[in-house]
Amino acid sequence: MNRYARLALRMALVAVCALALSNLTEPFASRYASMLLQLARYGSPSPHLLSEDGVPSVRYTRLQDRYYHNPVYVGIYGLYYYDRWLESGRDDYFLKVYVRFSLYPPSGAPGDEIWRERFLATADWFVENLVVRRSHEGRVYGVYEYPFAWEFYNLSPPWQSGMAQGLALQVLLRAWQTTGEERYLTTAERVKQAFFVPTHEGGVTYKDTPDAWWYEEYASPGAKPSRVLNGMEHALVALHEYAAERGDAEARLLFERGLAALERTLANYSAPQIPWTYYDAIGTVANYKYHQINVNLTRYLYTLTGDEPLRIYTTWASWRTPFVVREFVRQRPNYLDLTILFLNFLFCGALLVVGRTLARFVSRPRNDPGSDPGGKGSDIC
Structure with missing residues (x-):
């Protein structure tokens, strides 16, 4: 050869x-x-840039070389800071996956006051960057706008996200509980109102039936209806938390209508022929990270509600499809x-x-004076 x-x-x-x-x-x-x-691509191993107070901005490889504030990641970092401050493990059901795959947090010992300051900085960002709108029915609500296009789902700026609304709701609620400052609660109430507004009016909701509403992660008039599973489930977790902590009837209603929509469609996110889960309703197969998030979020919602259709997470968790x-x-x-x-x-x-290299080293002849007559080792005198 x-x-x-x-x-x-x-x-x-x-x-x-x-x-x-x-x-x-x-x-x-x-x-x-x-x-x-x-x-x-960019000379830096991290796509996230953190400000001095810990608020992230994100560089997207599909876009030009610049950073954008993504409200979803502002919320995820905010909840991470909150968890590091209190060491509660309250949000481990999804934070552990993000920390493993796509979070680049600053350093600091658990429980340090710096985590509280970073958490409140993300809450302040949500207060300062809320865009207040009025729906056609006169409802005043607030959203967080994305200033860039996202061609995959036919999104043109400005667009908004039901997942971002949910994460903001959690951060603002906990900031209000931490400080008692009404500005956090006032902002949270306007964030909540966006769940009542359909996507074609600038909100984040597909009202499938009067009692079943889907909260869209990638929402905009004219966008491709993606119905991303993890975005919907994050919104439901946030609405459940807000309803429970505040005794809020509107949040409870929004949660129940969202849960009804999830029950109707959850089985469609199974891909038994692979077997794996889908990321969205248009057949995008979840990567490893988002499959784990699909399992963990569905499991967490089941622990909150005991809702039988959510037990599908046990099937998803058992699937082991080679990469x-x-x-x-x-x-x-x-x-x-x-x-x-x-x-x-x-x-x-x-x-x-x-x-x-090891094989060559092991097979190399040794210079043994007793077994190498005539060789260099035999010349002893």
Whole structure:
């Protein structure tokens, strides 16, 4: 076998090893693959830029090279800061997944006052950046506007997010409970009102029936109805918390109508032929991160309500679909998938080099004076 044939064989073996290994390493490699992509494109491993007080802005690789405030991530960081301050673990059901895959928090010991300050900074951001609108029915409400387009769901700026509304509601409620400052509660009430307003009027709701309302993560007049599962479930968790903590009848009504809509459609997010879960209602297969979030959020809502249709999370949690099958066979891989495979290729290639080096070292003849007559070792006098 000539040199080039041996090289091709080794490359093929490394590729097979990388394909097999990626099925095991995806939960660990995803974060580093994302960081490598960011580093290659922008010279920085993190897509998040934190201000001095901890409010994040995000760089999107599909857009021009600039940072945007994403209200969803402002809310996620805010709840993370709240949890680090009180060490409650209250939001671990989703925060652990974000910390593992896509959160880049600042340093600090749990319980430090700096976490409280960072948490309140995110609450202040929500107060200062609320855009107040009036619906066609005269309802005054507030939303957080996204100033960039998102072509995948046909979103043109400014658009809004039901998930952002929900996370803001949680942060503002807890800021009011922490400080007693009415501005947080006043803002939270206007945030809540947006759930009554249909998407075609600038709100975040699809009113499927009078009693079943879907809260849309990617909401805008003319947008493709994506009905992203985790965004809807985050909104429901927030409405449940607000209703429970405030004894708020409107939030309770919004939660019940949202839960009814979720019950009607939840089974549609199962993809048993893969088997895995869908990210949205148009058939986008969830990546590993969002599959875990789908399971955890549905489980958490079940613990809050005992609602029987939500027990589907037990089926989802049992599914173990290999990365290669899910991301390369069942759908077209994206850049993150390819980078995960590339990292595994490098690792397997390094293992091959190390293995060959060790094999050569072990098989190398030893200079033994007693067993090498006529060799260098026998020349002892």
